[in-house]
Amino acid sequence: MTAITREFVGLPSPLVGRAGAGGHPCQGVYHRPAGGPPPRTAFIATHYNVDFSEHYLASHLAERGYGFLGWNTRFRGNEAYFLLDHALAEIGVGVRWLREEAGAERIVLLGNSGGGSLMAAYQSQAAEPSVRPVAGMRPVEAIEDLPAGDLFVALAAHSGRPEVLTAWMDPSVVDENDVLSADPDLDPFDPANGPPFGADFQARYRQAQRERNERITDWVLAQLDALAGTRARARDRLFNVHRTWADLRMIDPAIEPSDRVPNRCYLGDPATANYGVFGIGSVCTLRTWLSMWSLRTSQCAAAPHLARITVPSLVVHATADTGVYESDARAIHGALAAEDKRLEFIKDDHYLPASRPQAADLIDAWVRERG
Incomplete structure (x- = not known):
């Protein structure tokens, strides 16, 4: 050798x-x-x-x-x-x-x-x-x-980065400040929704993921405007993004079949990981969100x-x-x-x-x- x-x-x-x-x-x-x-x-x-x-x-x-x-x-x-x-x-x-x-x-x-x-x-x-x-x-x-x-x-x-975060996002989050908030009609871990996940649910889910990303971007831009429009000493701030281990493909092996182990993500069981404290984009500054994670502004x-x-x-x-x-x-x-x-x-x-x-x-x- x-x-x-x-x-x-x-x-x-x-x-x-x-x-x-x-x-x-x-x-x-x-x-x-x-x-x-x-x-x-x-x-x-x-x-x-x-x-x-x-x-x-x-x-x-x-x-x-x-x-x-x-x-x-x-x-x-x-x-x-x-x-x-x-x-x-x-x-x-x-x-x-x-x-x-x-x-x-x-x-x-x-x-x-x-x-x-x-x-x-x-x-x-x-x-x-x-x-x-x-x-x-x-x-x-x-x-x-x-x-x-x-x-x-x-x-x-x-x-x-913006694509992978959005694809992994849990769009059932109702309140970004409440890690447990969930719309049951979009909850990927509610057995009533699947797996298997039907085509209609998948389409609604993917659209809701994009909408969640856009809502965060709207909030970030508003926060930056507020900081710039006052005499606040801060030019940026930290915030959290919860629940980012919820790609339907992680849960349902019938979506894009491959050699992967079913119901797995990089941190193990998706349901457990999704409600844990480790995840991509989990802590951001306003400008880091715009630079890395926003579908609208990230390069x-x-x-x-x-x-x-x-x-x-x-x-x-x-x-x-x-x-x-x-x-x-x-x-x-x-x-x-x-x-x-x-x-x-x-x-x-x-x-x-x-x-x-x-x-x-x-x-x-x-x-x-x-x-």
């Missing part, structure tokens, strides 16, 4: 200073084969919130001769304050380090899980700048000249960015995934502007616990075919 060297990388951000305790805003771990020349091709993987410094494919791809930078912006574990333009600037720090310090000549952007739409946004911005600052924020100069990647891989990738949807990606692209779908579905993978593949693009399938769950060497072999072969 190839010996692997792991190097901690801590770098400044163009937006914020180093922490008083010493930590750099941008941090990660660079994996590469021990000894020999620097790898000519290197991967970089980043997520909105999850720490990717020790990504599950890092060692596998390093063993196959690549560099792999598991990279974190300052929003790792800090989702409540996420701002897309700031994150893109800090991903650019990692890409530049790979080219200028690690000696990589070719960069592969790996968009895994939620990071799929984030890395798509990065490549899109590098190719054709379009990302705007969220309401009330200044433009970020550092995102106007980002170094682009040479290849793009979407691995078990969600279709975008974290993958499709518009994928339409600007023309480099060779690979989409890999895990067929037993309990939170990403084949329709998501096909939508990502279809939205890519690349002429050279491929869609592959692996029978495993979201983080590929049983098939990581297989995934690494697949990606390795695809990259080698492209020089």
